[in-house]
Amino acid sequence: MNAPLDNEALNIAAWHLREAKRVVVFSGAGVSAESGIPTFRDDGGFWTEFPPEIYATWNGILRAATKEPRRLAAFVHAVIAPIADAEPNPAHRAIAEVGRRKPVTVVTQNIDRLHQRAGSTRVLEVHGSMYEVVSLNGKKSKRTLTQSQLKRIAERVRRAKYGVLSLARLLVAIRPIAGVGITGAHRPNLVLFGDSLAEPDWSDALKAAKECDCLLSVGTSGLVLPAAMIPAYAKDAGANVITIDPGEGGGDIWLRGKAGDILPRLVARAFD
Numbered sequence: 483m484n485a486p487l488d489n490e491a492l493n494i495a496a497w498h499l500r501e502a503k504r505v506v507v508f509s510g511a512g513v514s515a516e517s518g519i520p521t522f523r524d525d526g527g528f529w530t531e532f533p534p535e536i537y538a539t540w541n542g543i544l545r546a547a548t549k550e551p552r553r554l555a556a557f558v559h560a561v562i563a564p565i566a567d568a569e570p571n572p573a574h575r576a577i578a579e580v581g582r583r584k585p586v587t588v589v590t591q592n593i594d595r596l597h598q599r600a601g602s603t604r605v606l607e608v609h610g611s612m613y614e615v616v617s618l619n620g621k622k623s624k625r626t627l628t629q630s631q632l633k634r635i636a637e638r639v640r641r642a643k644y645g646v647l648s649l650a651r652l653l654v655a656i657r658p659i660a661g662v663g664i665t666g667a668h669r670p671n672l673v674l675f676g677d678s679l680a681e682p683d684w685s686d687a688l689k690a691a692k693e694c695d696c697l698l699s700v701g702t703s704g705l706v707l708p709a710a711m712i713p714a715y716a717k718d719a720g721a722n723v724i725t726i727d728p729g730e731g732g733g734d735i736w737l738r739g740k741a742g743d744i745l746p747r748l749v750a751r752a753f754d
């Protein structure tokens with residue numbers, strides 16, 4: 483059972499949020515857990531089933547395509563389907579609400595676009611987005627998918643998990659996001675292990691972290707570098723750092739619990 487929320491810590495966090503002139507929200511997979519998108523490192527998490535040394539690099543994925551196409555289809559489906567089906571939860575909406583009260587920059591490691599769909603207007607996606615298709619070298623944006631397009635792709639990938647000709651069916655299924663078209667090769671705009679972070683979002687995120695006076699770190703294990711350095715940059719520049727996470731603490735204040743429970747209470751305490 484989770485420990486009850488520390489009321490005094492909530493009061494202090496609400497005070498920092500109310501007084502702040504510039505806020506950064508640094509979010510990870512945990513902020514979207516209550517939207518049905520699994521995190522990667524929690525118990526029974528994604529990486530247990532799909533080892534990152536294979537599935538978190540482009541080379542590993544290419545090798546899996548030739549050796550274990552059905553398993554690769556299962557991996558692609560496990561990534562895309564929950565994102566295609568997800569809706570913003572109370573945590574995303576509470577963050578958007580802070581943005582209606584004062585300048586907020588959301589720096590997210592997530593690829594699910596849920597902050598934008600909840601109404602946050604300044605969102606930096608340092609690990610890219612599942613909804614964006616770019617040229618093979620990542621330099622040129624090709625197009626942005628709609629949620630229903632992503633749902634259709636997920637359904638076709640699901641069918642490629644079974645039966646023969648799995649690789650051929652998978653390649654056809656993912657053609658809108660990965661493959662070769664008339665304007666050259668394209669791929670999803672995702673930052674995998676060993677890739678540089680998405681620009682200009684990463685440079686803008688560093689600047690925002692150094693200029694904010696309050697940073698909320700929400701639902702991140704803080705293990706994925708260099709993104710995980712954002713709270714430390716803010717702290718070194720003098721910001722108050724508030725962590726919201728049921729499992730991982732840190733920063734000046736740790737509000738222990740689920741983001742969808744804590745954030746609406748924090749925002750209500752700060753502004754109502």
Ligand code: NAD
Pocket residue numbers: 509510511512513514515516519520521522523524591592593594609700701702703704705706726727728729730739740741742
């Ligand atoms: P992580 O899996 O390493 O850590 C998840 C964190 O969320 C943990 O600290 C956990 O205690 C916390 N958490 C779990 N449920 C929570 C809840 N209800 N409320 C608040 N916190 C909760 O995730 P990470 O640090 O973001 O690193 C994983 C990488 O994988 C990221 O870089 C991200 O790009 C990617 N990822 C993205 C998504 C997504 O787009 N939704 C989902 C999974 C992974």
